[in-house]
Amino acid sequence: MKKRVREVQFCLQHVVELRQEAASYAYTVRAPRSKGVIPPSSYRDGDFATLAECLGDVARALGGDFKRIYVRLEGRCVGERDLAELRQEPEQVAAELKASCDAASGAAQFESTLPAPEAPTSTRD
Numbered sequence: 001m002k003k004r005v006r007e008v009q010f011c012l013q014h015v016v017e018l019r020q021e022a023a024s025y026a027y028t029v030r031a032p033r034s035k036g037v038i039p040p041s042s043y044r045d046g047d048f049a050t051l052a053e054c055l056g057d058v059a060r061a062l063g064g065d066f067k068r069i070y071v072r073l074e075g076r077c078v079g080e081r082d083l084a085e086l087r088q089e090p091e092q093v094a095a096e097l098k099a100s101c102d103a104a105s106g107a108a109q110f111e112s113t114l115p116a117p118e119a120p121t122s123t124r125d
Helices: 004-013 050-061 082-087 090-113
Strands: 013-022 026-028 043-048 067-072 076-082
Touching: 013 050, 026 050, 043 050, 050 082, 050 090, 067 090, 076 082, 076 090, 082 090
Parallel strands: 013 067
Antiparallel strands: 013 026, 026 043, 067 076
16 A cells, blocks of 8 residues: 555646635645646635635645645745645645745736837848
């Protein structure tokens, strides 16, 4: 059985997508293969009062079979995390994920304010 779990871990890259819905948080889990098409979500849960509470449930839902997950917050990639971190320090992880998301959002907003590059002009006469 352990060998099969390791094979599954090797083939799957769990992606947890976290988002705020009104006054609560929700998440979905996807398990795309490393070079495959992104499948529909395989698990969904929501109505968590805080992001930290949501992260704690993610850790419980994925159990002990997986060590790391990829995380997206509000549609932005915010890194890869150990499930142990989510179990042990959900408040700290939530703060770090929010900071990463805010930084990514700020960078995207900055890029959208930059002027478009000018088309090269021909110097031939």
